[in-house]
Amino acid sequence: MKPAQFEYLAPATVDEAVALLNQYAEDDGKILAGGQSLVPLMNFRLARPKWLIDINGIEALDYIREDGDWLAIGAITRERDIERSALIADKCPLLQEVTRWIGHVTIRNRGTVGGCIAHNDPTAEYPLAAMLLGAEITARGPSGARTIPIDEFLVTYLTTALEPNELLTEVRFPVMESTTGWAFQEFARRHGDFAIVEAGALLQMDNGTVREARIAIGGAGPVAFRATEAEAVLRGEKLTDELIAEAGEKAGGMTEPESDVHASAEYRTHLAKVLTRRALKEAQARVR
Amino acid sequence: MKLDGTYTFDAPREVVWHTLQDPQALRNSIPGVEEFNEIGPDEYQARMKIGVASIKGTYLAKIRVFDKQPPTHYKLGIDANGTPGFVRGEGAFDLIEEQPGKTTVKWEADAQVGGLVAGVGQRMLSGVAKMTVGQLWKAMAGQIKEKQAAS
Amino acid sequence: MSVKKVAVSMSINGQEYEGLVEPRKLLVDFIREDAALTGTHIGCEHGVCGACTVLMDGETIRSCLTFAIQAQGKQLWTVEGLAENGKLSPLQNAFWENHGLQCGFCTPGILMAALELLRDNPSPSDREIREGISGNLCRCTGYKNIVKSIAAAAEKYQAGEKEPVVAKVWGASG
Numbered sequence: 265m266k267p268a269q270f271e272y273l274a275p276a277t278v279d280e281a282v283a284l285l286n287q288y289a290e291d292d293g294k295i296l297a298g299g300q301s302l303v304p305l306m307n308f309r310l311a312r313p314k315w316l317i318d319i320n321g322i323e324a325l326d327y328i329r330e331d332g333d334w335l336a337i338g339a340i341t342r343e344r345d346i347e348r349s350a351l352i353a354d355k356c357p358l359l360q361e362v363t364r365w366i367g368h369v370t371i372r373n374r375g376t377v378g379g380c381i382a383h384n385d386p387t388a389e390y391p392l393a394a395m396l397l398g399a400e401i402t403a404r405g406p407s408g409a410r411t412i413p414i415d416e417f418l419v420t421y422l423t424t425a426l427e428p429n430e431l432l433t434e435v436r437f438p439v440m441e442s443t444t445g446w447a448f449q450e451f452a453r454r455h456g457d458f459a460i461v462e463a464g465a466l467l468q469m470d471n472g473t474v475r476e477a478r479i480a481i482g483g484a485g486p487v488a489f490r491a492t493e494a495e496a497v498l499r500g501e502k503l504t505d506e507l508i509a510e511a512g513e514k515a516g517g518m519t520e521p522e523s524d525v526h527a528s529a530e531y532r533t534h535l536a537k538v539l540t541r542r543a544l545k546e547a548q549a550r551v552r
Numbered sequence: 553m554k555l556d557g558t559y560t561f562d563a564p565r566e567v568v569w570h571t572l573q574d575p576q577a578l579r580n581s582i583p584g585v586e587e588f589n590e591i592g593p594d595e596y597q598a599r600m601k602i603g604v605a606s607i608k609g610t611y612l613a614k615i616r617v618f619d620k621q622p623p624t625h626y627k628l629g630i631d632a633n634g635t636p637g638f639v640r641g642e643g644a645f646d647l648i649e650e651q652p653g654k655t656t657v658k659w660e661a662d663a664q665v666g667g668l669v670a671g672v673g674q675r676m677l678s679g680v681a682k683m684t685v686g687q688l689w690k691a692m693a694g695q696i697k698e699k700q701a702a703s
Numbered sequence: 704m705s706v707k708k709v710a711v712s713m714s715i716n717g718q719e720y721e722g723l724v725e726p727r728k729l730l731v732d733f734i735r736e737d738a739a740l741t742g743t744h745i746g747c748e749h750g751v752c753g754a755c756t757v758l759m760d761g762e763t764i765r766s767c768l769t770f771a772i773q774a775q776g777k778q779l780w781t782v783e784g785l786a787e788n789g790k791l792s793p794l795q796n797a798f799w800e801n802h803g804l805q806c807g808f809c810t811p812g813i814l815m816a817a818l819e820l821l822r823d824n825p826s827p828s829d830r831e832i833r834e835g836i837s838g839n840l841c842r843c844t845g846y847k848n849i850v851k852s853i854a855a856a857a858e859k860y861q862a863g864e865k866e867p868v869v870a871k872v873w874g875a876s877g
Contacts, residue, residue: 265748266727266729266732266748267727267729268704268727269704269705269706269725269726269727270706270726270727271706271726272709272726272770272772294606299768299769300750300765300768302606303750303767303768303769303770304749304750304768305606305607306727307729307748307749307767307768308668308749309635309636309668310607310609310636310668310669311606311607311608312608313606314704316726318773320773344762367838368753368837368838369763369816369819369820369835369838370753370756370763370764370765370816370819370838371750371765371838373762373763373764374764374765374768374769383605384605386679420683421604421679421680421682421683422604422605422607422679423604423605423683454837455834455837456837456838486679486682486683522678522679522682523678524677524678
């Protein structure tokens with residue numbers, strides 16, 4: 265179908281964009297970033313914004329920089345640029361790996377890191393990666409900027425902590441330590457589909473004993489979440505296959521999945537356990 | 553689409569029952585309500601904007617309350633039509649006072665969803681439904697607190 | 704809601720096109736209607752089938768997920784830009800010789816995707832070709848001959864055949 269009518273605005277700077285959002289947010293105003301999620305919704309007429317604020321022209325939001333212990337990525341940085349960034353490959357390899365699972369090249373040419381995380385589809389890859397890595401979000405409103413930790417930012421299904429008149433301007437990912445073992449596992453019917461369930465793991469170990477573990481799961485609840493109960497059974501313990509299996513069970517216990525046309529709730533819980541186990545094994549193999 | 557759940561209120565059953573039946577409380581609890589009128593005994597008409605994030609639609613709904621067995625049980629029927637589609641269904645509500653001052657509502661709903669939102673919005677459907685129902689209960693809890701504070 | 708039409712102009716296959724469009728007009732509709740270039744097809748209108756794939760400023764995009772006004776001032780290339788002086792390009796010949804199409808509905812999108820794939824990866828493996836075109840759906844061929852055609856095109860390029868559009872899109876270095 266064709267989308268419903270809207271007025272189109274194309275600010276050139278962040279200040280302009282924030283001013284427009286402040287003016288039109290309460291009157292069905294919406295930010296247009298890559299459009300790879302929003303425009304399908306508009307073409308289906310499930311979303312009918314009255315004012316479309318296109319931020320693709322704001323060059324100041326297109327960057328990947330190292331900033332101390334962080335990698336700062338501007339909101340409209342294309343997923344394809346993240347995929348091909350030597351800096352990301354070196355300092356945050358999990359983010360690069362996760363990016364390869366987002367749709368297809370053509371989608372990644374336009375899709376943006378800011379748009380993806382602000383949309384917060386529970387089956388998308390970037391919200392999960394952000395949750396796993398402990399990212400921070402910068403949001404700009406009419407009264408200034410604020411930094412929001414990712415676990416506060418991702419609230420629930422398609423909902424974030426952004427106020428209606430706030431623009432996501434930057435996502436910061438912590439630089440990964442070179443000794444960290446990492447892994448990302450996704451199950452989908454076809455490569456490039458939205459995940460049915462996805463899981464990521466980070467491990468820091470000392471001679472076979474887990475010093476620090478982080479596990480995040482997407483697609484098995486209304487929002488990506490940290491499987492903290494699974495992390496807890498791992499910390500301070502020798503990483504055996506039995507312990508990994510236990511962590512998988514604990515992760516499955518934290519899921520709140522829905523049944524839909526793609527998978528039943530039970531299957532999603534099952535996938536969460538299996539993918540957690542596989543991610544932990546893969547992360548273990550990468551530990552240095 | 554079948555949904556069910558429970559919600560516990562920190563209030564005696566009588567208070568919960570009366571608030572759930574009170575048109576004013578209903579009006580204040582329905583998410584995105586733009587209009588709410590009583591059109592007959594236990595029959596209401598509402599216009600509401602429902603959805604999540606940018607996926608919103610305006611629905612005109614007829615709601616009727618029936619099979620009332622105070623203070624333990626009632627049923628609710630809804631027939632809503634809007635641009636993104638329609639929702640028709642029934643819900644059954646059972647109020648159980650497990651401890652004095654704590655009432656749990658067990659609810660079960662069976663809805664037919666049709667039109668655009670059911671066709672292409674499948675991925676969104678149960679997520680939005682769960683969120684909307686969650687918002688409704690939370691708002692109701694607020695209404696009940698207000699009623700208690702007033703009395 | 705009555706929205707004023709907006710003037711838009713863009714270059715498609717090296718030629719300037721202008722139009723007066725509602726903001727909501729999809730780029731694929733501008734290409735097909737205002738520019739009368741009907742080689743680009745609409746399959747799903749929600750970004751999953753790839754039939755609408757075109758090149759915009761050197762990158763493949765879903766033209767059904769882009770508004771015409773977003774292409775203001777940009778350089779677009781569609782399937783009509785591949786042949787030169789009535790001669791099929793090496794990529795097109797590869798598809799012809801290897802039976803890489805049946806109904807042809809998906810083919811324009813696949814050709815544009817193949818151009819980008821072969822530019823990024825001049826000698827892709829079978830698997831890499833399959834991954835490279837995974838965003839394009841074909842209902843007829845089962846993909847086998849599509850993959851064969853793209854591999855054959857890669858060989859043609861290795862043998863020195865030039866794809867005319869490449870220099871036009873990405874400059875002389877190609």
